[in-house]
Amino acid sequence: MTTAEPAAGNGEFDLGGLLAERGAERYELHARYLNHQLPRMLHTIGFDKVYERAEGAYFWDADGQDHLDMLAGFGVMGLGRHHPVVRKALHDVLDAQLADLTRFDCQPLPGLLAERLLAHSPHLDRVFFGNSGTEAVETALKFARYATGRPRVLYCDHAFHGLTTGSLSVNGESGFRDGFAPLLPDTAVPLGDLDALARELRKGDVAALIVEPIQGKGVHEAPPGYLRAAQELLHGHKALLILDEVQTGLGRTGDFYAYQHEEGVEPDLVCVAKALSGGYVPVGATLGKEWIFKKVYSSMDRVLVHSASFGSNAQAMAAGLAVLSVMENEEIVANARATGELLKSRLAALVDTYELLSEVRGRGLMIGIEFGRPRSLKLRGRWTMLQAARKGLFAQMVVVPLLQRHRILTQVSGDHLEVIKLIPPLIIGEREVDRFVAAFTEVMDDAHSGGGLMWDFGRTLVKQAVANR
Ligand SMILES: Cc1ncc(COP(=O)(O)O)c(C=O)c1O
Structure with missing residues (x-):
């Protein structure tokens, strides 16, 4: 028996028993097998x-x-x-024993969640479901580059869009980027600086600008009118506006999406994740306009050109549907x-x-x-x-x-x-x-x-x- 095996007899897995037996080792286990700097930092500041x-x-x-x-x-x-409603949805979906992830059928829950999500952004038409915020961003970057046929993505100084390699390419902090080069072709512009944006767009190789409506780092808001003006500039140069609502979306800022605070902002792609999970099942969603999805999935041959093994899984979809239902019912x-x-x-x-x-x-x-x-x-x-x-x-x-x-x-x-x-x-x-x-x-x-x-x-x-x- 290895040390990681559960204590229970009869070959059954006993989660409660395992936690009772080994739970006290949590910090040592983390230090031994995972990122050792986390427990180190927690011990240092007394957060352990x-x-x-x-x-x-x-x-x-x-x-x-x-x-x-x-x-x-x-x-x-x-x-x-x-949340009891999300918990119940998860119990229900497990008990339903759905034929999930066959990969060669169409399950009802992804369509229902997409329909419900899109109801909050009527100018958008389709959804891709992945498994995290950074994957929602990766999807948006790929779709924007494919749809425009251009390589370069602009982002804002101090931006944070996740830490996989594509998302890292649009990260505005050297502390995260250093040592991971070469990344994707990219250029930073200051949040709110329309002249800098226009200068880059004139070069003709820009696929999109990606922006957090309120930056997570430092809690800096895009100045009033910036998103709409940026959108006009981008569209004038046949480039796209991607809004990263991974943190700001689903009510966080007092609107369903933070971009809805301002009239007339209609991003081409929107990234959602975090709260859609109900705190349980990792999920990411990239919402976009019809023409972008039609271009990426332009033929039957390309049906799997962008996909994820766990994307649209029943537990994530059930949690998402329950979250949206609670959001409405509990205002x-x-x-x-x-x-x-x-x-x-x-x-x-x-x-x-x-x-x-x-x-x-x-x-x-x-x-x-x-x-x-x-x-x-x-x-x-x-x-x-x-x-x-x-x-x-x-x-x-x-x-x-x-x-x-x-x-x-x-x-x-x-x-x-x-x-x-x-x-x-x-x-x-x-x-x-x-x-x-x-x-x-x-x-x-x-x-x-x-x-x-x-x-x-x-x-x-x-x-x-x-x-x-
Ligand atoms: C604005 C924004 N985008 C993307 C991400 C990445 O999300 P995840 O950690 O799920 O990959 C985050 C995470 O904090 C975020 O705040």
Whole structure:
């Protein structure tokens, strides 16, 4: 018997028994067999907790203490954890024992999910289902290049579209790209800079521009009017607009898609993933215009020219259908908008109180809290010490006590950024807003008092940053 075999007898697989027997080894197993830097990082910042159960916007540790989730598994848990409607759909689809993935028939669930998804973007006609956000982006890049017959894709500085090689080619951060060259032919343009876009388009080899309507890194929104003007420019040069709604889609920003915030934006291709999974079954969807799909799948010979073995699987489709149903029945988009406005306005009201807090931005439940250089001499010295060691340490200093002392999970919004990003489940309400604002206020009070544990921890972070150079 190898160490990985389950404990149960009779040759049966006993998941509960396996977890009971080996669950305590979780950090060691990860360090031994997976990316060893994750447990290392978690131990360093004291995030090496043992969570035992989860529901909605909360998870609980072994002592029964609740933790508020303001990260939603990087946006995957749009409906929170273990939504009963999604769970039931998954139980039902397993019990139905469908003849799934025969590959040579047409199952009903993919068509039904496509129909339901497309109802939210009436100018789009067809869907390709893959298995992740990056695969949705890969599909869009391939379709745009094939449909236009051109090689080059433009993207925005600081963009994030996933980490497989095609998506990496349109990533706006050298930290992710370095060492993986050569990538696809690509060129970055600043988000919002129409002149730069026009300059590139005049070269005649551009297939598409890919944009996140609100960038995940730093929570930067495309300036008003940019998406529509970019679309006109692109179409004038027979190039396409791809919108990456992997994070912003499905209600996150207070509209079903973030691009719908502005009139007249009609992207040629839209990438969706994360929340469509219900937090359970990986899925990606690339929505597009009829002519693009017709061109890619132009003959029977090309029927499998772009496909994925697990694409359209019944569990993913059932989860997606259940998610869309919950979104309508529970008015998830309206809740994201209203709760997002409440949270943002209460946080924005603190900017005048705390000199280390410089801006609160974003839309719906995608909120960025940016810290900046304080005015007072005492705090400025400390801030400068942190900045000299590594940008982003102050935001880390805030994220840590939010979890350690207040049991709220958040994240720094990208490397070297003094920004915390809040992307909680879209089901949160006033109770969670109150809890977050109270905790954040306490952490800010601590930071501005200039002493205590928080700045001690800051000094530890500085030492580590210097040691890591
Ligand atoms: C905007 C955007 N696009 C693409 C991706 C990649 O998605 P996945 O991690 O499912 O590959 C992400 C993931 O964070 C994202 O935020």
